[in-house]
Amino acid sequence: MQRVDVAVVGGGPAGSAAGRAAAAEGADTLVLEKGVPRADREGLGPDSTDAAGILDYWVDIMDLDVPVPEHVKLRELNGADFIGPNESVEMDTTGIDSSYPNFGFTFQRARLDDWLRERAEDAGAEYRVGTGVGSVESDLTGRPSHRLTLKDGTEVETEYLILADGPQRTVTGQVLEPLLPDGKYDGLDATTANHIAYQEYREIPESLCEPDRLKFWWGHMPGHTAYPWVFPNDGRVARVGLTMPIGLDLDTVEDREEYALLRSDDERVPAGKEYVRRLLEYAYPSYDATDFPLQEDRGKRGGTETYPISSTRPIESPTRANVAVVGGAMGGTSAFHEGGDHVAIRTGKEAGRLAGLGALRAYNYEWQRAAGDEVRRNVVLADVVRDYGPDDWDRVFDVASAIQPDPGEGRAGWLDALRAGPAALGLFGRYQWGKFGVRDGGYCQIREDDYSV
Template sequence: MKRVDVAIVGGGAAGAAAAERAAAHGAETVLFEQGVPREDREALGPDSTDAAGMLDYWIDIMDFDYREIPDDVIHRELGGTEFIGPSTAVELTTTGMGASYDKFGYTFHRARMDDWLHERAEDAGADLRIGTSVTDLETDLRAEGPAGPTHTLTLADGDQLEAQYVILADGPQRRITLDALDQFTPPGRSISDYLSPPEANHIAYQEYREFPEELFEEFEDTLKFWWGYIPGETAYPWVFPNDGTVARVGLTMPIGMDLADVDNPGAYKLLRPEDDRLPSGSEYIRRLLELEYGDEYDIDEEIPVVEDRGKSKGTETYPISSTRPIDSPVGANIAVAGGAMGTTSAFHEGGYHVAVRSGKIAGRLAATDSLEHYNDLWKDAIGDEILRNVAFADIVEDYTPDDWDWAFDVVTDMQGDTNDNVLVSNRYSAGIDAMKILGAYKKRKFKYRDGRYVQFPEDKYIY
């Protein structure tokens, strides 16, 4: 049986970043990625659904110099974002965070970014096996040797491989992660209780649409989000400008939600009285486009789907982790990174940046026999970002359309006549309502302080 130092399950952002760091630090490294086809990719690759965008400080979280990233990865530089409520809206032109990148951010081609990370991993010496899936992982806690436990990975073709360290980066679907971690959970407990995809994930759907030039110019450097238009916790449609005059139009919503779960269907602009069920993603998008642009444009003829983009005929459906993260069983020589561990968030449409950074940390530590420090170091690197996401997601969990209008009015007042970050320089200028938002945010941050946003800590594992 072949033996390697580090085996990585999953070839997305976290897995590829882990492979590059592990190989660069001298470890014999192999990465397994099942691979999916795409209309705009010649070969198999990871499930590279286009990410929403990259904000300025996220590049620093990834620990990249923005000048390293190839030009063909970036679709369009951004100048700001617009949050649209049912009756009001607010525009932001700064994240308010210190960053080395001098723009608000950019949209990018996710498949090309993943391919670039793969090239970096291969150049560092990692063995990338795209189109090869892992079907089982078993850990020997009694393995002899100074490095401790070892692992046997079974591949789809029946071959097996032994590894000293394993990094699980199989994304929000967690095909291998759940069973692999259940080896170390107490009787009667399961990691599925925390990370079961139907419970812990949202579903996202998007279409690539070609816009008339004069219409595209209205948002060519702006991310647009519509809050309070569809029901569900952290549920919202969006439009993101890509290259040319193509934009991605999509939405995120909870999995398995039913119309009966909606308290006041008539309050949501994209629901109709005749609906006997919640619309599909494609129907939601059609209704959004008709609402926003239907008075002036024929949606099918003048804003058509671009069928040679995305995974299938101009459309993509994909899961997004929407839960709090877990620690890894580092005592078993296992690290979990990216969406598999729950670090990504539906609140900001994924989390490519935190996936890359957690993967980098896991790969470096596995290669240097230092994996015991992983749970501390990923919190040091991305904990503030996760704390913000968890806190804001808690605040808006039960927001209705009226609540979104109220919040955006408050933010507009907090901005005053400047473009400063609204939660920093003008946070008191809107009076009592601003203090309500600020107070709720501080309360949530205090609740999850010192890493308490972790829902399954390291000391709960049994070895």
């Protein structure tokens, strides 16, 4: 049996960041990654999916110590466009102070994963890929410890366990469910806690290519935080995709004829592939989908990717059991902003650092100090727009345009909302009241005291 100080389950951004940080503190650290193939990666690696990108202030949240290498980046970004059925808003600044000079950047996810893995190994962590974790047995009598049995029969014993197995929570569920009251874990079930995302790598006609902007369409398809997008990659290639709730019943959708990407004869929610085709032909009416050829050598397989993304509030960890949950497994990604690598990396770093120091009990405080403002913003915004339909999105984009500050003036405030009129003031007030309601970690759906440890 192998014995280590810190075992990390999952080798994506959160797991690699945790492994590096723990090893840098002198801990004997093992990162376990089951490994999946990708068309654009030579060997096995984590279940990578390309997200929207990294915004300017996300760079500071990640706290990587060194810049992301140029070979990992694809495009520098200058802004994002949010497109409603009849109104839209252009965002050329996030309004949040940051050290990064541009709006942000897109990146090649497999290269990011490989770079983070190299950093973990350079710090002294062992990164083992090719065999997943089959089961975990925790001994919480006295000084907590954990025994992991890998699917190849290997056993690993560890004092500190960091769970970084993503939104599906395959191993996280085994560890957390016995520590929670009956039924408490149900809200973290994959079909309840996640959205499903789908994207295709498409070549964009030269006349339509906007390589420095993200594009989001809101109010065009039904479902809470359901929206399609176009994200630039290298050359004229972009990712065209969408996120939507799992198991949405079209019979429950009101005013379904108002959604541009639905058809009157749809009996169920269209498949991701069909939604992409409809988006391209709707957004670019002088073209059809065949004018955007699929790049079959990209992504996971055949130029496509399907993946889960968190749609519920994050959770705190049972640190009294010497367990920390990080990244997507803790709900640190968000269906609202289509991404979470920045929160994954930072929560992994905090968990690894504290485990390496033997001070994991401080983890829930430290991750909220480091990334709590970002998590709270997304939780509250997602709550504010929960029941929005197409008309609501037009109204909010009209208001957003009215209160958007000039470049260099920071974020919109009460005076901007007041000057823009009652609708703007009401929207801004609901957002601020929502933030107040989830202060002091109230945005977490499971708190540390909920665990029986």
